[in-house]
Amino acid sequence: MPSRVRRAGERYVTEGAGVRTLHSFSYGAHYDPDNVAFGPLVAINEEQVAPGGGYDAHRHTDVEIVTWVLEGALAHRDTTGHAGTIAPGVAQRLSAGEGAEHAELNASPTEPLRFVQMMLRSRHDAAPQYASAEVPEEPGLHPTVHVHADAELLVARPRADGPLEITGAAKVLVHVTRGEVVAEGVRLGPGDELRATDVERVLVAGDGEALVWRLPDPR
Template sequence: MPEATIEIRRADGRFETRTDWLRSRSSFSFGPHYDPDNVGFGPLVVHNHELVSAGTGFDTHPHADAEIVTWVLSGALVHQDSSGHSGIIHPGLAQRMSAGSGILHSERNDAYRGTDGWRVEPARVVEPADYVQMWILPDESGLIPSYDQRELDRDDLAAGWLPVASGSRTDAAIMINSADSTFWVTIMKPGDRRVLPAQQVRIHLYVARGTVAVQEIGELGEGDAVRLTGAEPLTVNALSESELLLWELGR
């Protein structure tokens, strides 16, 4: 086990990309933003919080050798890929795409929620899509591309840490090709308390929305993150309605 370290990364220190339809804030080097000392945290190499305007998005583009997990906070994304998979990714849906040997896909804010569920109709979309997309390096390269998604119960997210994606936990909603990685999510009301899940070598904690106080660290607001290496489990207290995303990462 490496020496215990705690590294706080504030929201205003993240790389930022702005266009007329996109605001993207990256935790690690991404695209035109490069810092040789910040290219990832263990197998977690992309952690982008993105806001995509209504009726716009990422048209078809390629990926390879990445486990891509997308967590939507509000709005929705329409996913389509060259393997024939499609879906509407919305809050409370666990979703991942294993790019493997190579895949083409698109993600667009083209769906709205009607009285009978989500529908694809770009002209009627008014809400931006607010989501976090994360890439994990797979244990093996060149795998056959695949896709999975599963509905989650919001009550389960509010009850404690929920394993959303994992390479080894059989109770996770979806599986990824990274044996030592698990993605957890929880939603907290003011006054709620959580203990970080049992630690492996590394923990990456991100405040997707809200404000919390973390033992030995202090207050964290929306967009703030903590990278923990070899630390003991810490207690988190919610100061406002909060949504926390956590990666438990092995070697």
């Protein structure tokens, strides 16, 4: 099985006012021609936001933006008319389409916020759309929110009685969010990734949690 492991410490780092971002792929000022995408997936950014900090309204087009909160509460508003607070256990999607603005702020004046934000090339080219989905807390392999791309996002929380089996695809990416996960015999910690190509299945074990992208389209 062709695969590659990228460790958390290999991520590119951007420091801002009250925000520290860890990039799994080329992003912003960080450019590596060998690490610009994995199928339609073009960004996995871990955002570490100080109390009261965050990002004021900014614009995106032609991209799916999927957000998963790790710690704290994220105050989100966008030009679809949606505004609310996202906590751990909810997957959020903004399909920017022909153009959308959104703002993402730490909802707490005293507690830190950490979230993972992922971006994919989108097939949605009309008015922007918003969606969210609650994910069960128990162990298992859980579907999340639909995206307008040839991609499926799952949350994997392995069981103690055996590994989870993820159906293969042209590409599968496992991004660990907490604890320890063993994917295809490789031990992964928070921020580590396994990127596998042309696989029949991926086995995931351990006591942690991972975001798993199934990407049937190899492009």
